[in-house]
Amino acid sequence: MLKFTEEHEWLKIEGGVATVGITTYAVDQLGDLVFVELPEVGATFSKNGNAATVESVKAASDVYCPLDGEITEVNPAIVADPSLVNSDPQGAGWFFKLKLANAADADGLLDEAAYKELTA
Amino acid sequence: MDDTAALKKTPLHALHLSLGARMVPFAGYDMPVQYPAGVMKEHLHTRAEAGLFDVSHMGQVIVKAKSGSYEDAALALESLVPVDILGLAEGRQRYGFFTDDTGCILDDLMITHLDDHLFIVVNASCKEADLAHLQAHIGDRCDITLLNRALIALQGPRAVEVLAELWADVAAMKFMDVRHCRLHDVSCLVSRSGYSGEDGFEISIPVDKAEDVTMRLLEHPDVQAIGLGARDSLRLEAGLCLYGNDIDTTTSPVEAALEWAMQKARRGNGARAGGFPGSGRILSELENGAARRRVGLKPEGKAPVRGHAKLYADAEGKIEIGEVTSGGFGPSVEGPVAMGYVPVSHAAAGTLVYAEVRGKYLPTTVSALPFVTPTYKR
Numbered sequence: 001m002l003k004f005t006e007e008h009e010w011l012k013i014e015g016g017v018a019t020v021g022i023t024t025y026a027v028d029q030l031g032d033l034v035f036v037e038l039p040e041v042g043a044t045f046s047k048n049g050n051a052a053t054v055e056s057v058k059a060a061s062d063v064y065c066p067l068d069g070e071i072t073e074v075n076p077a078i079v080a081d082p083s084l085v086n087s088d089p090q091g092a093g094w095f096f097k098l099k100l101a102n103a104a105d106a107d108g109l110l111d112e113a114a115y116k117e118l119t120a
Numbered sequence: 121m122d123d124t125a126a127l128k129k130t131p132l133h134a135l136h137l138s139l140g141a142r143m144v145p146f147a148g149y150d151m152p153v154q155y156p157a158g159v160m161k162e163h164l165h166t167r168a169e170a171g172l173f174d175v176s177h178m179g180q181v182i183v184k185a186k187s188g189s190y191e192d193a194a195l196a197l198e199s200l201v202p203v204d205i206l207g208l209a210e211g212r213q214r215y216g217f218f219t220d221d222t223g224c225i226l227d228d229l230m231i232t233h234l235d236d237h238l239f240i241v242v243n244a245s246c247k248e249a250d251l252a253h254l255q256a257h258i259g260d261r262c263d264i265t266l267l268n269r270a271l272i273a274l275q276g277p278r279a280v281e282v283l284a285e286l287w288a289d290v291a292a293m294k295f296m297d298v299r300h301c302r303l304h305d306v307s308c309l310v311s312r313s314g315y316s317g318e319d320g321f322e323i324s325i326p327v328d329k330a331e332d333v334t335m336r337l338l339e340h341p342d343v344q345a346i347g348l349g350a351r352d353s354l355r356l357e358a359g360l361c362l363y364g365n366d367i368d369t370t371t372s373p374v375e376a377a378l379e380w381a382m383q384k385a386r387r388g389n390g391a392r393a394g395g396f397p398g399s400g401r402i403l404s405e406l407e408n409g410a411a412r413r414r415v416g417l418k419p420e421g422k423a424p425v426r427g428h429a430k431l432y433a434d435a436e437g438k439i440e441i442g443e444v445t446s447g448g449f450g451p452s453v454e455g456p457v458a459m460g461y462v463p464v465s466h467a468a469a470g471t472l473v474y475a476e477v478r479g480k481y482l483p484t485t486v487s488a489l490p491f492v493t494p495t496y497k498r
Contacts, residue, residue: 031349032160034449035422035456037478053478055424057159057449058349 003106004115005066007048010090016103020066021094022054022085025119031056033082038074038096045069045098047105052095054085066109068101130176131270131330139338139345147244149177152347159349163451166316166354167492170276171346172337179247180267180324183254184237187261193238196258197231202373202396204383208233213296213311215381217373218253223398223405225367225376226253232298232311239298239309241271241322243363270330275320275354277495278342283310283321285340290321295496303333315351317358317494356457357450359416359489365427366414366445366459372398374405375461377414377489382406413467416487417444417458417475423482424449424456425475431460432474437481441466444475450491457491458484 003011003018008026011018027033035055045051045065052063074096078084085093100106110118127150136143141152152174154162165171185192194205203216210233218226227246232239242250247266254264274283284291287301290310298311309324325333337343352362361367367376385391387406394403419425426447433439447458458475466473469488474481 031154031158034160035424037423055449057163057353057451058153060424060426 001106002112003066003109004112005064005109006118007064007066008119009063009066011066011098011106011109013100013103013106016100017072018067018069018098018100018106019094020096020098022063022089023115023119024089027086027089030054030061031058033085036078036082036085036095038076038079039071041071041074043071045071054082063095065098067098067105069098070101071096072099073097128177130174131327132174132176132272132334135331135334136174136345141345141347144348146348147177149244151177152345154347154349155345157344159347159353160451162344162346162350163353165344166276166318166346166350167452168277169342169344170274170278170282170320170340171316171350172334172343173273173275173346173351174270174334175273175322176270176330177244178271179242179244179250180269180271181240181242181251181254182237182263182265182267183240183258184263184265185261186263188236190233190236193236193262194233196261197238198386198392199395200253200257200397201231202382202386202399202402203231204385204392205231205233205238206392207383207385210235211298213298213313217367217378217381218250219373219396219398219402220369221397222369223372223401224369225363225371225373226250226369228361228363228367230311230313234298234309245364267324268327270325270327270334271322272325272330272334272337273314273316273320273322274337274343275314275316275318275346277319279318279320280497282337282340282343286336293497295319295498304336306333308333312497315358315360316354317360317490317492318354319495319497353448353451356446356448356459357452357491358494359459359491361414361459362446371414371461372405372410373402375410375412375414379406409464412442412461412463414445414459414461415467416489416491417447417460417473418485418487418491419456419458419475420483420485422455423477425458425477425482425484429458429460430476431462431484432476432481433466435474435481435483437474437476441473453491459489462486
């Protein structure tokens with residue numbers, strides 16, 4: 001199940017765990033990323049909590065936790081090479097995996113068609 | 121109402137849009153922050169080949185003595201800047217700044233001795249205030265005229281070859297030389313200067329020919345349009361101050377490490393010592409130093425440290441010692457770079473300080489400026 005937020009994150013949800021990243025649209029707005037800071041594995045966040053930070057040449061931006069949950073895995077490859085997020089934002093440029101506190105919360109997020117409409 | 125409706129446009133505005141620029145408000149103008157290539161590639165292209173920047177938002181001003189003599193214009197301007205203007209040879213340019221009565225900086229500017237008058241270029245954000253300042257203090261002796269012309273910068277190691285294809289004489293110009301040139305049969309004013317740390321030129325063009333001359337330069341395979349984003353990262357790596365960030369009405373020239381711009385003639389025992397606003401403080405600081413100083417800062421990690429980050433002497437953030445005034449990622453340095461003010465006790469290159477970023481205290485080394493080696497043709 002692929003979901004999106006109005007803050008330009010995507011979530012690929014499988015068995016109550018969401019793989020989270022930022023959308024192609026977000027990356028186009030940010031430009032070349034030069035730094036990524038990821039949360040600790042085991043950290044818990046509420047929806048809209050500051051889970052990660054990305055920095056472009058120009059500015060820093062927060063990446064919000066899209067739903068309540070616990071971080072089970074992060075992607076060290078984007079810390080080593082932030083340009084991976086630019087080149088493949090919805091694939092190899094994923095940020096973290098989030099074990100959802102309540103799997104049904106995902107129903108309230110945008111589906112792909114609604115997100116496309118939002119960013120059209 | 122559209123937010124951008126009130127913004128002014130440079131003569132190259134339509135060209136920026138046609139090149140796919142992302143436009144942002146800057147100093148009251150709708151300006152290109154980047155083109156489709158993006159800040160990183162634009163920055164690296166400028167250092168490797170040649171970048172073309174629209175800086176038409178800046179104020180181009182003629183200061184001409186009513187007497188018609190250069191000397192009178194020079195002496196009038198010397199009453200507002202701690203710079204040797206009388207000793208500036210014809211066709212030469214010099215960096216300077218307007219000071220206020222407290223010895224701080226009202227604006228920084230480029231000053232050229234052109235024929236029998238002065239040609240100055242001031243920051244867009246200070247343009248109106250600078251004109252009023254000039255009018256109020258030397259308007260009785262000089263005619264102050266804001267020119268309606270475009271200004272572009274062509275910067276980078278290929279700039280000289282590209283421009284010499286249009287006007288061969290530019291190749292013989294030295295850093296800070298200024299010449300009248302005809303580019304594609306358009307009368308332009310060319311200076312061998314810029315704000316990127318690279319060799320290059322700034323070219324003042326009549327408004328009605330600006331797009332034509334610019335497009336012809338962009339047709340050259342080595343030339344690429346560069347936005348304000350890369351302009352900022354280039355000047356930061358070059359250790360150059362951005363007015364409003366690194367220097368303003370709370371910083372003195374000596375605090376800002378700009379002693380090099382104040383020549384002997386205007387200092388303590390010089391032929392025309394003092395005689396500019398705030399000279400008491402500035403002459404004293406030239407003699408004795410200031411309590412704090414602008415320095416280069418190199419964060420140890422990968423995280424950029426940006427303007428307004430607080431600086432500490434200790435890793436726990438207990439002893440605050442200063443603030444970052446400009447900072448970001450340096451594409452040529454391949455890491456974060458910044459500038460800021462620290463007490464002279466912490467201003468020596470190699471001193472370890474700590475910058476606060478998102479609640480962490482990041483080890484940051486005071487570094488000599490610039491971060492890249494300038495390639496000016498002296």
